[in-house]
Amino acid sequence: TTTLQIALAGNPNSGKTSLFNEITGTNQRVGNWPGVTIEKKSGKLTKYPNVELQDLPGIYSLSPYSPEELVARNYLIDDAPDLILNLIDGTNIERNLYLTTQLLELGVPVIIGINMMDVVEKNKQTIDIKLLSEMLYAPIVGLSVTKKKNIDELMKRSLHTHATSEGQGQNHIRYDKRLEVALEEIADVIEANTPENRRRWFSIKLFERDEEIRNELHLTKEQQIEINEIIAITEKIFQTDSTSIMINERYDFITRLVEKAVTNKSNFELSLS
Ligand code: BGO
Incomplete structure (x- = not known):
């Protein structure tokens, strides 16, 4: 049987551990990444036993400035997973999308899960997932792992994304x-x-x-x-130097994205009164 390899990538505190535990249950293998004392966890999905999820260390970029970034980057390049599942903290979308712009460059299909939607809603923020998805050229599912909302939908869309290669792993983001x-x-x-x-x-x-x-x-x-x-x-x-050019261009792109797709309803109501 062919095993489908999905790599779980995201910033620290995006909810990766919570999601990983929720969908792999007790089917986990825990070790270390070669040469470093960084925990390596993988597991078969309870509902889809032919799908293996590889958890990657929580990271902010693929630069690589830290051992965690190097581990994640080497895995994504050398082991070429079938799909990257990028989990994002919806309450911190601007910072989280910085990694997303880099993951979308790797040539591997990416699906994005925007987590913590329960908090986003409580904060009266709205995220236009359809628009965000169009602007990033990647499928996106909003969810809440701890409230167990839309986890099945995320996994179904992940398998569908792989089956149809929706997104194809081609990067469409264009800068200056x-x-x-x-x-x-x-x-x-x-x-x-x-x-x-x-x-x-x-x-x-x-x-x-x-x-x-x-x-x-x-x-x-x-x-x-x-x-x-x-x-x-x-x-x-x-x-300016080339590294700064790339960083600035990524942030400019993200700022435009967030301006269009994320609104703060409480601010809006405030401005009307
Ligand atoms: C603590 N909604 C909400 N509200 N919280 C979530 C969600 C969600 O959808 N998903 C995850 N969290 P990790 P990484 C915690 O542990 O999975 C929470 O780093 C606490 N702990 O429960 O660890 C999750 O693996 C005490 O919060 O993320 C966790 O990516 C008080 O987000 C945190 C409050 O999730 C990070 C929270 C002792």
Whole structure:
């Protein structure tokens, strides 16, 4: 039997442990990730025994600045799960979406679960899930793990997403044109070294001068020189370093997203009185 591998990714405190326990029950295997003392948990879903869920350490980005980020990133790249289930804290959506923009670049289909919807509703906030889903080009389900709301729906949609490859693992987020030009030029330089579905991820990482990726791709001297020139020109245009350019562009994109899709009803009522 073929086992479907789903990777559970999200920020710390997004509810990953709660969800993992809820849907795998006692079917859990616990160990350590190789070489580090970070707990590794995986488990078969109680309701779908041919689906294995791999819990990843709670992280804020795939940069990687911490051992947790490195573990998560290596797993997502090397083990290539069939699907990434990205759990988000709906009360902290702006910060949580930062990781989401990176997960969507990996070339693996992503489904997003917006958790803590009970708190979101209590706070009189509304999240336009349909609009958010359209803007991120990924299926999204709102849920509350502790209130046991919509967990089945999330898992059904996850299996459906995999079955139909809805989303396809293609990234559709586009940033400032001047950055996009640089990323496309880098993509052209590494065309022969990289599979198409991973090319945008590699281009962004090379733009960020990510050493691990640079070593992994075994680039020639000429390729490295070309890429360095592209980065240098872009940094001159933006008047800042390439890492900051990417961070700023991600946050600008998220700000636009949240402005459109998240409203605070209590503020609205206040402004009417
Ligand atoms: C404590 N709704 C609400 N309201 N809370 C939720 C939901 C939800 O849908 N889902 C999870 N939580 P983790 P990571 C806690 O533990 O699964 C809560 O880091 C407490 N503990 O119960 O641990 C969940 O694995 C004392 O809260 O997340 C947990 O991703 C007082 O969110 C927290 C209050 O969930 C983080 C909360 C002793």
